[in-house]
Structure formats: C-alpha cells, structure tokens
Amino acid sequence: MAGLTFSKNNVDTIGEILNRKSSAAQLLKDAQTGLNQAFEADQQSPEELIFELFKVPNRDEAxxxxxxxxxxxxxxREDDPRLKPMMEKIREIEAEQELLSNETKDARHWNLDRAQFKSCVSGSLVIITQALRNNLIVPSWHEFVEMMREIYVE
Known part of the structure; x- marks a missing residue:
C-alpha cells in the first residue's frame, strides 16, 4: 500500500493546527510509519493509529x-457526505454527554476516550486515511487554495 506523503506546507499547516509546529513533522512521520506498518503487518488497526496521532499526552484520550x-x-468540510458517519457519531456522543451533565458543550473541543474516538472515526475511516495519507483528488489543499488566491488577486 502507498505510504503517507506530506508537503512542507501540509506539515506546517497541521503543526499550526495542533499547536505543536516544532514536532508536527515527527508526529506525521510516526503516523506514516505506523499506518504503513499496520497495513503491512496488521499490527494495529487504522483507528488505533489515528487515535495515537491525536492522543492527548499522558492520557488515554484523543x-x-x-x-x-x-x-x-x-x-x-464537516458537512462532507463522506464524513457524515463520523459527524453523526460525534453528535450522538454530544447528546449523551449533555444528558449526563445537563450542560451543552461543543463536541469538537472534547477529548474522547479510546473507544469513543475509534467509534467516531470507524464510519468514515476511508476518507480519513486518504486525507492523512495526502491521497485526495487535490492532495495539497492548502497549496491549491493559496494558488487560487494568487490567481484571483492577479
């Protein structure tokens, strides 16, 4: 199976998003290695590796x-039909949490435990792994958007 590839812009963008710019390259390299090994050696599930990629340090949450x-x-986008199973599961967990705590919180800011996180990503695993492998139709989205901006400005 093809390995993960990331452009410098993608690594920088993901690093900024994760607020760990200095370690994003290593994080993605580790994820790439792990995903490749999982597919080749069947050691860990892709869901497990994605959990590890977004894991909160020193906690069993992502x-x-x-x-x-x-x-x-x-x-x-969140309304992408390919992400619908994941977003529905997030809303389901959000509703359960609201019932338990009697307060409304935005699920996107939550740290989910391993089982919850894996249940969310499993329904949209194909598109998530394609994105993390940078294997989408427009593989370097950030670069593409910047190029379109430049063309539009000219």
Missing part, C-alpha cells in the same frame, strides 16, 4: 476537534 481541524486543512 481530541476529536484536532482531527476535524486537520481534515478541514485538507479541504474536507
């Missing part, structure tokens, strides 16, 4: 909002 932000940086 930030679903950071995943959404990274997907947006690749040109995917």
């Amino acid at each position: 930030c679903i909002g950071k995943l959404i932000a990274v997907l947006k940086s690749f040109g995917l």
Whole structure:
C-alpha cells in the first residue's frame, strides 16, 4: 500500500493546527510509519493509529476537534457526505454527554476516550486515511487554495 506523503506546507499547516509546529513533522512521520506498518503487518488497526496521532499526552484520550481541524486543512468540510458517519457519531456522543451533565458543550473541543474516538472515526475511516495519507483528488489543499488566491488577486 502507498505510504503517507506530506508537503512542507501540509506539515506546517497541521503543526499550526495542533499547536505543536516544532514536532508536527515527527508526529506525521510516526503516523506514516505506523499506518504503513499496520497495513503491512496488521499490527494495529487504522483507528488505533489515528487515535495515537491525536492522543492527548499522558492520557488515554484523543481530541476529536484536532482531527476535524486537520481534515478541514485538507479541504474536507464537516458537512462532507463522506464524513457524515463520523459527524453523526460525534453528535450522538454530544447528546449523551449533555444528558449526563445537563450542560451543552461543543463536541469538537472534547477529548474522547479510546473507544469513543475509534467509534467516531470507524464510519468514515476511508476518507480519513486518504486525507492523512495526502491521497485526495487535490492532495495539497492548502497549496491549491493559496494558488487560487494568487490567481484571483492577479
């Protein structure tokens, strides 16, 4: 299976999104290595590797909002039909949490436990892995948008 490839702009963008610009390149390299190994050796599920990519340090939780932000940086919108299963699951978890806590919170800012996070990404796994591999129709979305801006300004 083809490996993950990221342009410098994508790495910088993801780094800014994750607020870890200095370590984003290593984070993505580790994710690439892990995803390749999982597909080749069947060691870990892709859901597990995506969880590890967005994991909160020293906790068994991952930030679903950071995943959404990274997907947006690749040109995917929350209302993209391919992300519908993930977004529906997030809304389902949001409704459950609101019932338990009697307060409304934006689910995209939550840290989800391993099971919740994996259940969210599993329904949209194909498009998420394609985006993280930079294997979309427009692979360098950020660069594409900048190029279109330049053309429009001229």
